Amino acid sequence: MTSQPYVLVTGATGFIGAHIVDDLLERGCKVRAATRSLKKGELLKQARPKYASHLDIVQVGDFSEAASFRQAVKDVDGVIHVASPFSYSVKDNEKELVRPAIEGVKAILEASATNPSVKKIVITSSFASVMNADRKSPPRFTYTAEDWNPLSYEESASKETSAVIAYRGSKKFAELEAWNFAKERKPDFDIVTLCPPMTFGPIRHPVSKLAELNESNAYLWKVASGKELPVARVPFWVDVRDLAKAHIEALLKPLAGGKRFIIASPEKFSYGLVGDIVSEEFEWGNGRVAKGESQVIDDSYDLDGLTAAKELGLTYRTFRETVKDFITQAIEMERNEIWSR
Numbered sequence: 001m002t003s004q005p006y007v008l009v010t011g012a013t014g015f016i017g018a019h020i021v022d023d024l025l026e027r028g029c030k031v032r033a034a035t036r037s038l039k040k041g042e043l044l045k046q047a048r049p050k051y052a053s054h055l056d057i058v059q060v061g062d063f064s065e066a067a068s069f070r071q072a073v074k075d076v077d078g079v080i081h082v083a084s085p086f087s088y089s090v091k092d093n094e095k096e097l098v099r100p101a102i103e104g105v106k107a108i109l110e111a112s113a114t115n116p117s118v119k120k121i122v123i124t125s126s127f128a129s130v131m132n133a134d135r136k137s138p139p140r141f142t143y144t145a146e147d148w149n150p151l152s153y154e155e156s157a158s159k160e161t162s163a164v165i166a167y168r169g170s171k172k173f174a175e176l177e178a179w180n181f182a183k184e185r186k187p188d189f190d191i192v193t194l195c196p197p198m199t200f201g202p203i204r205h206p207v208s209k210l211a212e213l214n215e216s217n218a219y220l221w222k223v224a225s226g227k228e229l230p231v232a233r234v235p236f237w238v239d240v241r242d243l244a245k246a247h248i249e250a251l252l253k254p255l256a257g258g259k260r261f262i263i264a265s266p267e268k269f270s271y272g273l274v275g276d277i278v279s280e281e282f283e284w285g286n287g288r289v290a291k292g293e294s295q296v297i298d299d300s301y302d303l304d305g306l307t308a309a310k311e312l313g314l315t316y317r318t319f320r321e322t323v324k325d326f327i328t329q330a331i332e333m334e335r336n337e338i339w340s341r
């Protein structure tokens with residue numbers, strides 16, 4: 001792989017994908033951004049006039065339409081596969097979360113196997129594929145990249161289960177699809193998977209109104225806009241800019257090949273802490289943030305994001321910086337929405 005490869009990014013018009021696109025472009029790489037919506041793709045491109053000659057948009061179909069992915073991987077040196085459904089507002093867990101996540105990984109791997117120029121595939125998995133909701137301290141423990149969530153396919157896909165559990169299953173079985181492919185098919189490319197927890201931070205993808213925010217940032221906005229205080233299921237998080245950098249380093253560093261990394265800040269968070277930060281950092285904050293029962297951050301267990309920081313050369317941002325940067329942007333969006341009414 002050269003130091004400035006041609007890279008296909010799936011989910012490029014999403015929250016994390018757009019940061020990855022920008023990071024690649026800033027490093028001089030050529031990027032092919034894949035999306036199901038050409039309109040969103042064009043908006044992404046129009047917002048980056050400086051990089052017009054380095055950024056092309058490709059429309060892909062549903063993950064089950066393999067032909068469009070064969071076209072999308074043509075001539076690229078590497079793939080960063082970000083696209084996967086991340087929403088807790090679904091009616092059919094298996095159809096809307098579990099199956100598309102698995103089919104997406106399968107489609108990318110099968111397409112890449114037909115294209116000898118692809119040298120590495122980095123896949124955005126999730127801490128959801130690592131955590132075991134039944135594991136409790138004491139004794140104190142630390143989740144590492146060796147851990148896997150124990151959900152069965154049936155539990156994840158069941159109509160009775162919550163979308164949160166189904167999402168955890170979707171990420172586990174999609175990631176396993178990749179590692180099984182590597183073991184059984186021994187492709188010419190390396191695979192790397194990244195497992196981030198809740199990811200927050202400023203947005204760079206096309207979003208016309210706050211109601212369209214991605215799932216994770218929508219929780220921060222709930223706090224700042226005075227809605228009911230959400231409860232964090234786990235106290236782990238990462239800044240989207242640090243996560244984007246991790247993807248690029250995983251792609252470019254030969255030693256990352258074949259590895260699974262947890263990308264997570266060592267600092268822990270709660271939505272109560274978001275409220276405190278907003279109150280302290282913004283003049284309007286105190287009178288407006290969501291109130292609820294005071295939240296104690298669960299410090300009884302840890303997540304090892306430091307191994308990845310060392311191997312990939314990352315420095316994690318502070319939670320205060322992440323919240324401040326996103327809320328500054330969200331407030332500006334709110335003002336624009338009010339003025340344009």
Ligand SMILES: NC(=O)c1ccc[n+]([C@@H]2O[C@H](COP(=O)([O-])OP(=O)(O)OC[C@H]3O[C@@H](n4cnc5c(N)ncnc54)[C@H](OP(=O)(O)O)[C@@H]3O)[C@@H](O)[C@H]2O)c1
Nearest residue numbers: 011013014015016035036083084085100126198199214216
């Ligand atoms: N945000 C977090 O807190 C977080 C944490 C850990 C892991 N992740 C993982 O990071 C990735 C990106 O998440 P995000 O927060 O950036 O979400 P996002 O803004 O919703 O972006 C997801 C992208 O995936 C594509 N996608 C979704 N469902 C699809 C489907 N059924 N078929 C084809 N494409 C589909 C969409 O692309 P188009 O509509 O343009 O086609 C969308 O832009 C996901 O794999 C997610 O599991 C996210």
